[in-house]
Amino acid sequence: MPQLLWYLLMTELVVMATPRVYRDIERDLNDGTFAVLMQKPLNYGAMRVAESLGFLFGRFPAFAAIGGIGTLIFAGEVTAGLRSPLAMGIGCLLVLLSASVMTISYTVIGLCSVFLRDTRALSMVWDKGVWLFGGMMVPLVLYPPWLQEIASWTPFYHILFGVAQIALDGVTLACIHSALTLFEWSGVGIVLIELLQRKIKSDIIGEGG
């Protein structure tokens, strides 16, 4: 049971600490800030990612401290996987890495609002993907084998389960594999942001003064 509580803490930390940057982008689009910023010699996507990562890194210590104390009270002990300071540190870094990938993905979703007008449905699907294929509600080991296989091919698996399994098994090769895969997915996300921005710049027509 303590293992499961610490597992849940890690998954919740990833989800809760990630800023919903797509809402900011959608707001920028609706109030005209987006059109103004896109004309300036700055990379809008990179700016939004950097700003959100700032929020993430700023609030993460508070989230981790409050969540950690709460979990310790309910679980009564620190799970074996996170007992050493090194494992705890690696666990925090992995959560931050996951949340960073989530931030990049939310930026991609936000930029899609230029074409979709409302990204609520898309962001909900992404969150459900994280929820389902990341094993947030039901641990992935309870899934049928074919669904586990599908989940392992998605970024969601590494974003939640790959990182949170440190609470179950400690620092293992699987965690390191997940970390490396998350770097790959963040690369995919950055490329998508750049492609979307190029498409937006070529399609957008600015009028007015």
Place this chain on the structure above:
Amino acid sequence: MKNIVAWYATLVMTSFRSAASRRLAFLFSVLMMVINNLLYFLTWWIIYQKVPSIGGWEFRDMQLLFGISACSFGLCSLFFNGSRTLSEEILQGGLDTFLMAPRNVMFSASSSRCDITGLGDIISGIILFSFAIHSPTDIVLCTLFSLTGAIIQFASVVLFHSIAFWISGLREVSDLGLSVLLILQSQPGSLFTGMVRIIMFTIIPAGFVATLPVQVIRTLDPVGALLAVVAAIGYLVIASRIFSRGLLRYESGSRIELGAHR
């Protein structure tokens, strides 16, 4: 009466056309909502692969529960989405436009906006129904309860947002009311007992939206069906009365807006 229906149909069609004006975005949003709901339901499917029933609720009951919840939420989003911003309109003087027309303010303000993703909810609800329906009676009952569910949800949202007439700055509470309603109506009814069950059939009527309908479809109890219909009418009357009472306290924002009314 004919005029009112024609006016209402025009209002809904106008807001629907406006929402669906970008066809690709419209289709994408609808598709995403279908996928979103089915992904959420997949979690329950996984749980039911491990346990045959949860407090007497079998997998078919969950299909019906989700089907009714999704359809009623979709209908409410499609036809009465303006109800979800009523508190904002009340506080910012946005009801002026609706007060100028000789129509029911609650209905016209609520129907002024259309959330096209509601169509995705309805489609996913029908998909879930199609796997759980056994007879023509089930089809009739599912349709009936989707309608009563939509009315109850609409009435509840109006009630939650009418708080703004008396207490300002409680927008979050109104939104929270809807969230709690949605959470309660999408869980097996047997999970809730005691005080929560009383709340489910009074303040936050999630029990009337989905829990009671599923029990009625399971047992074909005519009294239960009648109770759901009476509850829908009752909540609508209560919402209408409270909204009208609140409207007496409404202060105009002197906002100049252009609106199209027939």
